[in-house]
Amino acid sequence: MVTKVLCVAEKPSIAKAVAGHLAGGGFTTRAVPGNQYVKNYLFHYNFPTWGPCDVTMTSVLGHLMSQDFEAAYRPWRSCDPSALFDARIETYVEEGKKGIAKNIETQARTSQFLYIWTDCDREGENIGSEIREVAKKAHARFVEPGKTVRARFSNTERTHIINAAGMPVPLDDRQASAVASRIELDLRIGASFTRNLTLTVQPMLQQRSAEEERRVISYGSCQFPTLGFVVERYFKVRNFVPETFWGIKVSHVKDGIKVGFNWGRGHLFDRMAVVVLFERCLAAKTAKVTKVQTKATSKWKPLPLTTVELQKCGSRFLRMDSQRVMQVAEKLYQNGWISYPRTETDQFDSGMDLRALVQKQTQGGAWNTFAQGLMNGGFSQPRNGRNNDKAHPPIHPVNFVNPTSLTSDEQRVYEFVVRRFLAACSRDAQGSKTDIAILYGVETFHTSGLTVLERNYLDVYPYDKWTSSQDLPTFREGEVFEPTEARIHEGQTTPPGYLTEPELIALMDANGIGTDATMAEHIAKIKERKYVETRARGRQSTEEDEYVDGGDTPSADRGRGRVRGRGRARGARNAAASTRGATTGVQEFIPTTLGVALVEGYENMGFEISLTKPFLRKEMELKMKAICAGQKTRAQVVAETVVQYRAVYMRTQQRLGVLQASVRKYVLGENPSS
DNA sequence: GCAAGGTC
Numbered sequence: 001m002v003t004k005v006l007c008v009a010e011k012p013s014i015a016k017a018v019a020g021h022l023a024g025g026g027f028t029t030r031a032v033p034g035n036q037y038v039k040n041y042l043f044h045y046n047f048p049t050w051g052p053c054d055v056t057m058t059s060v061l062g063h064l065m066s067q068d069f070e071a072a073y074r075p076w077r078s079c080d081p082s083a084l085f086d087a088r089i090e091t092y093v094e095e096g097k098k099g100i101a102k103n104i105e106t107q108a109r110t111s112q113f114l115y116i117w118t119d120c121d122r123e124g125e126n127i128g129s130e131i132r133e134v135a136k137k138a139h140a141r142f143v144e145p146g147k148t149v150r151a152r153f154s155n156t157e158r159t160h161i162i163n164a165a166g167m168p169v170p171l172d173d174r175q176a177s178a179v180a181s182r183i184e185l186d187l188r189i190g191a192s193f194t195r196n197l198t199l200t201v202q203p204m205l206q207q208r209s210a211e212e213e214r215r216v217i218s219y220g221s222c223q224f225p226t227l228g229f230v231v232e233r234y235f236k237v238r239n240f241v242p243e244t245f246w247g248i249k250v251s252h253v254k255d256g257i258k259v260g261f262n263w264g265r266g267h268l269f270d271r272m273a274v275v276v277l278f279e280r281c282l283a284a285k286t287a288k289v290t291k292v293q294t295k296a297t298s299k300w301k302p303l304p305l306t307t308v309e310l311q312k313c314g315s316r317f318l319r320m321d322s323q324r325v326m327q328v329a330e331k332l333y334q335n336g337w338i339s340y341p342r343t344e345t346d347q348f349d350s351g352m353d354l355r356a357l358v359q360k361q362t363q364g365g366a367w368n369t370f371a372q373g374l375m376n377g378g379f380s381q382p383r384n385g386r387n388n389d390k391a392h393p394p395i396h397p398v399n400f401v402n403p404t405s406l407t408s409d410e411q412r413v414y415e416f417v418v419r420r421f422l423a424a425c426s427r428d429a430q431g432s433k434t435d436i437a438i439l440y441g442v443e444t445f446h447t448s449g450l451t452v453l454e455r456n457y458l459d460v461y462p463y464d465k466w467t468s469s470q471d472l473p474t475f476r477e478g479e480v481f482e483p484t485e486a487r488i489h490e491g492q493t494t495p496p497g498y499l500t501e502p503e504l505i506a507l508m509d510a511n512g513i514g515t516d517a518t519m520a521e522h523i524a525k526i527k528e529r530k531y532v533e534t535r536a537r538g539r540q541s542t543e544e545d546e547y548v549d550g551g552d553t554p555s556a557d558r559g560r561g562r563v564r565g566r567g568r569a570r571g572a573r574n575a576a577a578s579t580r581g582a583t584t585g586v587q588e589f590i591p592t593t594l595g596v597a598l599v600e601g602y603e604n605m606g607f608e609i610s611l612t613k614p615f616l617r618k619e620m621e622l623k624m625k626a627i628c629a630g631q632k633t634r635a636q637v638v639a640e641t642v643v644q645y646r647a648v649y650m651r652t653q654q655r656l657g658v659l660q661a662s663v664r665k666y667v668l669g670e671n672p673s674s
Numbered sequence: 675g676c677a678a679g680g681t682c
Contacts, residue, residue, distance in 0.1 A: 011681060037682055062680030069676095076675065084676090123680055183679075190677030198675075220677050334682075342681090518679065 003050050006111040007057040008104060008131045010118035012037050013333075013340070015059035017156040018117055019043060022055070022165055034099020037061060040107070048166040056107050063123075064101055064130040066094045067187060081195040082649055085188050085642050093134075101134050108135035114142050116150035116171060119391035122624070125150075125172050126179035132171065145170070154390045155349050177634040178627035182620065184638055186221060189645050193219035196649070197598075200656060204663050205594075217598070218529055221617050222514045222522045224602075227531045228612035229507045230589045231599040233499040240495035246274040246488055248281065250438075250445050253484045254473040261438060261445035261483075267491065277443060278488050284441035289479040291437035297450070299429040299466045301457040303346045303385040304394030305420045307516035308509045310341070312502040313420075315586060317463045318412045321501060321534075322520035328413045329395070337401045338417050342517045343392035346385025348424075352393065355379060358425055360400045361418055370460040374425055378456075382424040396421045419460050426457035429466055436475050440483065447472070497537065498588040511614035512621055531595035534587040593666040601662035605655045607648060 009015040016039070019027050023043035030040040041057040073079055073087040093101045108114065114135050118124035128150055135142045142148045149168035153160060197217045205215065247267035251260045268274050303309070307326075314325030329341035348354060358379065361371035397418045403411045431452045438445050449472040458464060499507075504523065508514055514522045526532050591599070599612045609615055623641065626632040652659070664670040 035682095060680090061682065064680095074676095081676090119680090127680065179679080183677090186677045186679080188677090192676085194676040214675070216675055218676065222678065330682080515679070517681085521678085 003053045003113070004111045005045075005047065005050065005053045005055050005113045005115055006104070006107045006135070007055060007115040007117055009057070009059040010124055010127055011061065012039060012059045014117060014119075014156065015039070015041060015057050018161055018165075019055075019057040021156070021158045021161040022057070027057075032058065032099060032103045034102065035061075035097075038100050038103065040103070045165070049168060050113060053113075056111070057117075058103060058107065060100055060104075060118075060127065060131060061097070063127055064093060064097055064134065065091050067091045067183060069187075069191070076195055076199070081192040081199070082646065084192040084195070085646050085649075087188075089184060089187065104131060104134045105138045108138035108142065111135075112141075112147070114148040115168065116148065117153070118150070120152060120154060121389060121391050122175045122179050122628070124391065125175035126183075128171050129173065129176040154388075155352070155393050157349065157351055157353075160349070160351060172628075174628050174630060178624040181627065181634045181637045181641075182624055185620070185641050185645075188642065190218070190220045192645075192649060193652075196652070201659065201663055204660065205667065216529065217594075218525075219611070220522075220525075221620065222518070223525050223529070223531075224598075224612050225511065225513050225614040225617060226504070226508060226522045227526050227591070227595055228599055228610075228614075229504055230499050230526070230532050231591045231596055231612070233496065233503075233589075234591050234596070237495045237498055242492045242494065243269055244271075244490060244492050245269050246271050246490050248274065248278050248443065248445075248486065249489050250281075250287070250440060250483045250486045252287075252481060254475075254481075257471065257473045258484075259447055259472060261436075261447045264444035264446065274488055277441075278486070281441040281443055281486060286480050286482050287438040287440035287445070289436065289475045289477055289481075290439045290444070291435065292475050292477050293436075294432060294434040297431050297433040299431070299458070299464070301380075301383065301423050301426055301428050302420060302461065302464070304348055304382050304424050305396070305417065306344055306346050306385075306387065306394060307342050308344070308505060308519070309346075310395060310417075311505050311520060313416060313463065314413070315501040315505075318416060319586075320409065320413075321523075321587060322505060323524045324409070325413060326520050328409050329417075332406075332410060332414055332417075335401075337397065337399055337414060339394075339396050339398050340392045341395055343395060344387045344389040344516055345392055345394050346387050348382050348384075348394060348396075354382070354425055357396060357398065358422065361397065361422060363400045364402055365400070365415070365418065367415075367419060367422055367460050371422055374422065378427065379425055380427045394424075416463075419463075423457040423461035426460065427454070429456045429458045430454040431466070431468075434472055436472065440486070498590055500537065500586045500588050501534075502586070504589060511618070513614055513617055526595070530592055531598065532589050532591050534589055537586045537588045593669075594663075597663045597666035598659075600666065601659035602652075604658045604662060605652060607651065611648070 019041035022045045027041045027043035032038045038059055043055050045055050046052045067089050070088045070090050116128040118127045132142055132148050150171050151164040152169055153164040197219055201217050245267040248263045311322040311325055314320045332338045333341050358371050358374050362368050431450055434449045436447050450469045452468045508519050602611050623637045
């Protein structure tokens with residue numbers, strides 16, 4: 001009898017790609033009853049481990065299993081919400097996935113080996129164990145060592161897949177149980193806090209309007225910190241106190257060109273000190289050139305595209321919110337135009353044939369001649385970023401599609417993905433930068449000029465701006481001159497802007513809130529729950545204008561002097577800096593009165609660890625890592641975390657008045673003393 | 675009527 005192997009991937013696209021490589025093109029496709037997306041691919045393959053085999057390659061659609069509390073606990077008023085910390089949880093296959101489970105069971109009945117081809121990440125390991133559970137119902141042998149194995153692969157290149165097929169490894173049960181504990185805790189904590197919050201706060205809102213009647217007021221370990229970021233920035237803006245600062249501006253006209261010099265100290269918040277320093281400059285009468293340095297500089301091409309970066313760029317350059325960008329990218333992926341859109345990887349595998357992908361883009365589009373240029377010798381291997389999820393390559397175009405056959409949103413996202421890819425395969429832009437420093441009295445002033453020599457990737461990537469500044473006149477080191485003008489200028493710090501979507505995504509990413517696949521959902525959820533609202537950013541932000549001007553060009557001096565938001569966090573300032581070239585129309589997030597009330601209410605309860613800050617999610621991540629490392633078990637982690645949250649829950653009950661006072665203050669507009 | 679994570 002021929003050995004039969006059942007291969008199961010996490011998604012249909014992987015099943016098809018793997019089958020294609022292993023079967024050498026010769027496979028039979030069979031429909032799976034009850035599901036239109038999943039297919040079975042039948043072929044023969046000579047596995048080094050097992051010899052010639054009949055193979056069925058199929059897939060699931062992400063997680064197979066769902067979990068919910070046992071029936072008695074499902075109605076909201078059936079129990080005190082705190083009972084959900086230890087109510088029994090049932091694991092079951094949801095109606096829509098029964099066909100997929102049945103297919104695996106049927107195929108497993110006649111198979112000797114189960115070969116898991118889910119993504120090589122923690123969730124993939126858990127999905128693999130779900131598949132094994134289903135196969136076990138057909139035959140208990142699949143729990144025996146060596147009967148269920150998994151493939152180690154990180155992309156679907158032919159040689160990589162064939163290699164993986166020859167080197168099966170065991171499923172990692174630790175990773176699977178780390179995910180199982182995450183699932184259990186999110187359910188217990190989310191459901192208990194959400195029911196409690198809804199049942200205690202929602203009745204207060206009904207005083208305001210009957211529409212509020214059925215509104216859910218939810219707590220989740222991702223949605224609350226997301227809301228927290230929005231509220232934190234809101235208060236930074238509202239509580240901002242402008243400060244006046246002073247600086248010294250020196251300019252000099254030479255060869256008919258006016259050059260502005262920036263003070264080495266930037267600006268100071270002490271007017272008298274600036275006056276004293278300024279008078280010393282004037283007393284010196286002349287300034288001396290201390291440095292003239294011209295050196296080569298370059299602007300680096302962008303990194304290969306990750307999901308987070310795609311979402312940020314979507315908000316900035318395409319005027320689409322993150323959820324819309326992902327919907328469109330998903331469609332482009334399903335139609336075979338771009339690669340899998342959910343990836344954290346910003347490194348291309350060295351084995352990938354990138355030139356073949358560039359070649360496809362010579363067929364058309366506004367970028368075709370640029371792509372041709374890359375084929376004619378302009379190609380340069382993309383930079384490697386720091387991230388590799390070991391499951392997916394960076395987002396890239398896999399086929400050329402005539403843009404006219406796409407909707408306008410699809411066109412813009414496809415064009416961005418293509419241009420980003422071509423840019424990543426180009427050479428860095430090259431330029432020449434001249435720095436000039438002068439000593440005026442004992443104060444130093446600087447200016448600089450930039451000449452762009454080779455645009456390279458910039459020609460295909462209009463989202464980056466890098467332009468030559470005005471030419472500087474020639475200065476010699478040691479040259480002495482009397483500045484045409486020197487004066488004190490006064491300015492004021494300006495508040496930071498409200499949080500924009502790219503900033504919010506960057507914060508979530510940096511703090512481990514959500515994953516590439518879910519960040520947009522969490523943002524959409526806090527909008528849907530009416531914790532936040534978005535609106536198009538107006539022109540009130542001088543910050544944006546300042547950076548759009550191009551920073552250190554001599555002409556950037558305007559009116560009262562340049563202002564800079566001293567209250568703005570460093571990360572946010574960088575984010576603003578990289579919006580150069582962006583048009584306005586970026587969405588900004590403002591919390592609703594309910595959003596503010598929830599965050600303030602929980603903050604005022606005075607927990608040692610804040611529910612509205614990202615620390616708890618980080619702790620969860622550490623606990624999952626401990627399970628993966630074998631330092632803790634799933635049961636331990638669940639038990640200790642439940643103890644922690646039960647205490648927080650009890651405290652919220654004792655201090656319910658604090659939360660209710662916050663709702664009265666912000667939502668109902670009542671005076672605290674009344 | 676609850677969460678977050680997969681995927682279509």
